Amino acid sequence: MSGELKLVIFDVDGTLVDSEADIWLAMVRAFESAGLQPPPREAVAAIIGMSVDVAVARLVPEDDDALHRALACGYRNAYRDLRLRKGSAAMSPLFPGAREMLARFKADPWTLLGIATGKSRRGLNSLIEAHELEGMFVTTQVADDHPSKPHPSMIEACLAETGASRERTVMIGDTSFDMEMARAAGVRSIGVSWGIHAAQSLRADILVDRMEDLPAAVDALMRIDA
Numbered sequence: 001m002s003g004e005l006k007l008v009i010f011d012v013d014g015t016l017v018d019s020e021a022d023i024w025l026a027m028v029r030a031f032e033s034a035g036l037q038p039p040p041r042e043a044v045a046a047i048i049g050m051s052v053d054v055a056v057a058r059l060v061p062e063d064d065d066a067l068h069r070a071l072a073c074g075y076r077n078a079y080r081d082l083r084l085r086k087g088s089a090a091m092s093p094l095f096p097g098a099r100e101m102l103a104r105f106k107a108d109p110w111t112l113l114g115i116a117t118g119k120s121r122r123g124l125n126s127l128i129e130a131h132e133l134e135g136m137f138v139t140t141q142v143a144d145d146h147p148s149k150p151h152p153s154m155i156e157a158c159l160a161e162t163g164a165s166r167e168r169t170v171m172i173g174d175t176s177f178d179m180e181m182a183r184a185a186g187v188r189s190i191g192v193s194w195g196i197h198a199a200q201s202l203r204a205d206i207l208v209d210r211m212e213d214l215p216a217a218v219d220a221l222m223r224i225d226a
Contacts (some may be wrong), residue, residue, distance in 0.1 A: 004110065004168055005110055005111075005163075005164060005168060006110060006111055006112070006156060006164065006170070006218070006222055007111075007112045007113075007114060007139075007159070007162050007164035007168065007169040007170070008105055008111060008112070008113055008114070008169075008170050008172065008218055009113075009114040009115065009116050009139075009154075009158050009169065009170065009171045009172065009187075010048065010113070010114070010115055010116070010137075010172050010173070010196060011115075011117060011171075011172065011173035011174060011175070011178045012115060012117040012119055012124065012127070013048055013049065013092070013114060013117065013118070013174075013179075013196070013197055014049070014111050014173075014174035014192075014194075014195030014196040014197075015095075015120070015172060015173050015174045015178075015192055016094060016095065016096055016098050016102075017093060017095065017098075017127065017131075017145075018092065018094075018095055019091065019092035020045060020048065020094055020196055022079070022082050022086075022091050022092070023044065023048055023079070024041050024044050024045070025072040025078070025082065025146055026075050026078035026079040026082055026181055027039070027044045027059075027075055027078075029075075029078035030056075030071050030072075030074030030075040030077075030078055031071065031074075033074045033078075034067065034070050034071055036060075036071075039059050039136045043059060043094060044059070045196050045197075046197075047168065048060060048134035048175065048196050049118050049132070049149055049173070049175040049177040049178060049197075050118055050148045050149060050177060051118050051143040051146075051147075051148035051149070051219060052075055052076060052118070052143065053068065053069075053072045053148070054148035055148075055153060056068050056071040056072050056094050059071075067184065073078065075165045075179060076120070079123070082129075082175065083123070083126060084150075088126045088127045088129070088130035088131075089130040089131055094131055095194060095211060096211065097210075097212055098209035098211055099131070100211075100212070101132075101135070101212060101214055101215065101216065102136055102156060102210050105215060105218075106136060107216075112138045112139070112162050112164060113136055114138060114139040114140065114141070114158040114161075114162065115137050115140040115141065115142075116141045116149070116154035116155060116158060116171065116178075117141070117143070117154075118141075118143045118148065118149060118182070118214075119141075119142055119143060120142055120143055120144050121142045121144045121145075123142075123146070125139060128140075133191045135222065138161070138162060138195065139157070139158045139161040139162055140153035141155075141157050141158060142150075143217055145157075147179035148177075149175075149178075149180070149181045150176075150178075150180035150181040150184055151181065151184065152181055152184040152185035152186075154179060154181065155164060155169070155182065155184075155187060157198075159185075166185070166186045166187050168222065169187040169188070170182075170188045170189065170190055170218050170221055171185075171187055171188070171189045171190070172189075172190045172191075172192065172214065172218075173189070173190075173191065173195070173196020174191065174192045174194070174196055174197060174202075175191070175195065175196055175197040175202075176197055176201050176202055176203070177192075178202075179191060179202050179203050179204050188205050188221045189202075189204045189205050189206075190204055190205065190206045190207075190208055190214065190217050190218065190221070191203075191204030191206070191207045191208070192208050192209075192211075192214075193207060193208065193209045194209075194211075199215040205221060206220065206221060
C-alpha cells in the first residue's frame with residue numbers, strides 16, 4: 001500500500017465493532033419508557049447507522065415531534081447507562097481482526113484513516129479510548145455535527161480536513177446508508193458482509209467477507225483510477 005495519498009473512511013457500528021445487541025436493547029428501553037411496544041428487532045437493525053433523531057422518526061412515522069424527541073432522549077440515556085455499566089469495550093467489542101487490519105493501514109505513510117459514524121462525539125471518544133485507538137484516525141465525523149447518513153456531509157468534511165481527493169477516497173461500511181453516502185459524495189465504497197444489513201442490499205463497489213481482505217480491496221479500487 002504505497003503511492004499517492006489515500007483516505008480510508010470507516011463506519012463504526014457493524015463495521016469495526018459488534019454493537020447491534022446493545023443498540024437494540026437501548027431502543028427497547030426507550031420505547032418502554034415512553035409506554036410504547038418496542039419495534040421488532042429487525043426493524044431496529046434496519047435503521048442502525050442513521051442519526052438517532054432520524055432513526056426514531058423512521059421507527060415511529062407518525063408526525064409527533066414531541067414523541068420523537070422523547071424516544072431519542074430515552075435511547076441516548078439507555079445507551080449511556082449500558083455503557084457506564086458494562087464499559088465501552090465490552091459493550092462494543094472490536095470484530096476479530098479489526099485491530100490488526102487498522103494497524104496495517106496505519107503502517108502505510110500514504111494512507112490516512114477516518115471515521116464517519118452515526119454515534120455521538122461522546123460515544124465515539126469513549127469507544128476509541130476503551131479500545132486504545134487514540135491517534136489511529138486523522139478525521140472523525142459524528143452525528144452531532146452533520147445531517148444523518150446517507151447525506152454526504154460527513155465524507156465532505158473528511159475530504160476537507162485531510163485534503164484527499166475523491167478519486168483516492170474509499171468509504172467502508174456495513175449498511176446501505178454507508179454506500180448511499182459514498183455515492184452521494186462521489187467516492188468509492190466497500191461493503192462488509194459481517195455487519196447489520198444484508199450483504200446483497202449494499203450495492204457496494206466491492207464486497208468483502210473477511211476483515212483481513214480490506215487492505216487489498218482498497219488497493220484494487222485505487223488501481224481503477226490509476
